[in-house]
Amino acid sequence: MLILSVALCLGMPATAATVKVAAASNFVAPLNALAADFAKRSGHQLQISSGATGKLFAQISHGAPFEVFLAADDEAPGKLAAEGLARKDTLFTYATGRLVLWSSTGNTPNENTLKTSDLNKLALANPKVAPYGRAAVEYLQAQGLYNGLKSKLVYGENIAQALQFVATGNAEYGLIAASLVMLDGQFTLGQGWLVPAQYHQPIRQDAVLLNLGQGNAAATAFLHYLKSAPAQQIIRRYGYQ
Amino acid sequence: MLNADDLAAIYLTIKLAATTTVILLLLATPLAWWLARNQGWWAKVIGAVVTLPLVLPPTVIGFYLLITLGPNGGLGQFTQALGLGFLPFTFWGLVLASIIYSLPFAVQPLQQAFAVIGARPLEVAATLRASPRDTFFSVVLPLARPGIITAAVMSFAHTVGEFGVVLMIGGNIPHETRVVSVQIYDHVEALQYTQAHALALTMLVFSFIVLLALHVLNKPVRTI
DSSP states (O other): OHHHHHHHHHHSOTTOOEEEEEEEGGGHHHHHHHHHHHHHHHOOEEEEEEEOHHHHHHHHHTTOOOSEEEOSSSSHHHHHHHTTSEEEEEEEEEEEEOEEEEESSSOOOOTTHHHHOOOSOEEEEOTTTOHHHHHHHHHHHHTTOHHHHGGGEEEESSHHHHHHHHHTTSSSEEEEEHHHHEETTEESSSEEEEOOGGGSOOEEEEEEEEGGGTTOHHHHHHHHHHHSHHHHHHHHHTTOO | OOOHHHHHHHHHHHHHHHHHHHHHHHHHHHHHHHHHHOOSHHHHHHHHHHHHHHHSOHHHHHHHHHHHHSTTSHHHHHHHHTTOOOOTTSHHHHHHHHHHHHHHHHHHHHHHHHHHHOSHHHHHHHHTTOOHHHHIIIIIHHHTHHHHHHHHHHHHHHHHTOOHHHHHHSOOOTTTTOOHHHHHHHHHHTTOHHHHHHHHHHHHHHHHHHHHHHHHHOOOOOOO
C-alpha cells in the first residue's frame, strides 16, 4: 500500500493537492467521472461530500470546511456569496438539468402519457426545496395537467427519493432528473421521455469558490477545469444540457 | 410565527400519535404480558423482533415498508385484495409504520411492569377464586399502572418525533402525510430558518413538557 502511494505520488506533479468539494447528490455520478479526468490532467484530487443542497448550505454557513460548492440550484451559491462566505466573482452555471418522465416498468412514457393514462401516483421532488420539483410543477402547469393530477402527486424530499418511489412500484411514473437514469443518451435504468426544456424554467446548477478555497490553487484550477470543453462534454454525457 | 401549513402538520402529527398510541396499547399489552410470563425460546425470538426497531435505522424500516406495502410486495397485494388499496402515501400507512417503529417503546415498559408484579399477587387472587381474566383486569393492570403510563407517553412522544420512516413512505403530502418533523426538514432545506426555528422550538418545548410530566406523574411502583 505504501509503495503504491509513493509510486502514485511520484507520477504526479510536485504541487498535487486536494480540493474539498461539497456537491448536490444529483451530480455525484458525473462528478466522480470529472474527478478522475481532472486528476489525470492536473494531479489534483477531489474529496467529495454529497448531500441535499439546502443541507450543504446550512453546513457551509456554519463553518463546514469545504472549498468548492456545486449546488443543485442557482440560489444557494448566490446566497453564500451575498453573505460573504463565497467569492461572488467565481459564480457560474456548471450544468443545466433536464427533466424526464420516468417509469421503472416496461411501459415507455411519451408526451401523451400524463394526459391519457389513468395513473395511480406521480412522484416528484418537493417543489419547495428541489429545483427539479419546481420544474416538474411548471411543466404540469404549462400543460394544464396540474389540477387534474394534484391528488395523485407524491413528493420525495429530493429527486433520488422520487426515483425510489417509482423504482419500488409505489408510483407508476415520476418526473425526475435525467442525470439519475441516463448515460450517453440511453436509459440505464427503466424507461422515460425527456420533457422538452421549453416547458419549464432552466434548472441551473451553480458552482462557487468558497472562502476556505481561496488559498488553494487546486480549487481554482478545478473551477476553471469545470468550464472547459472536456469537462462540459463529460457533464453532457450524464443527461445535462 | 407558525403558518397554516405548520398548524396542519401539528394537527396531523397529534392525530397520528394518538391513533398509534391507542392501537399500540391494545396490541402491546397482551404481547408484553405473554413476554413477561414466558421465558422460553420463542419468547426470546419474539422479544428480539419487538426490539428490532430500536437498533435499525429508520430508513431501513421505511425502505422495507415501501417495498412490502407497494404493488410488488406481499402486504401490498394483501391490502389491495382487502379493498384497502396500497398504504404508502396514506395516513393509515403512517399509522402502520409508526406502530412498528414505536412498538418497543410500548412493549418494554409494560413488560417490565408485568415482570415486577411477579407471581405472588396472581396466586393470591387465584386462592380467592378470581378468574384469570378478573385477575388481569382487577389486579395486574392497576399494579402495572406506571408501566402503562410510561408506555403510552413514550409511544406518543416517539411517534411525534418520528422522521426517517415518514420521510421514506409518507410522500410528504400536505394535510395527509406531512408531519411536523418533515415540515421542519422542509423549512431547513428551503433555508427558511425562522420558520424552522419556530416549529422546532415548539417541538422541543413539547417534548420537554411530556418527559417532565412523565417523571412527575410516575411515582415508583409500590411493593405489596
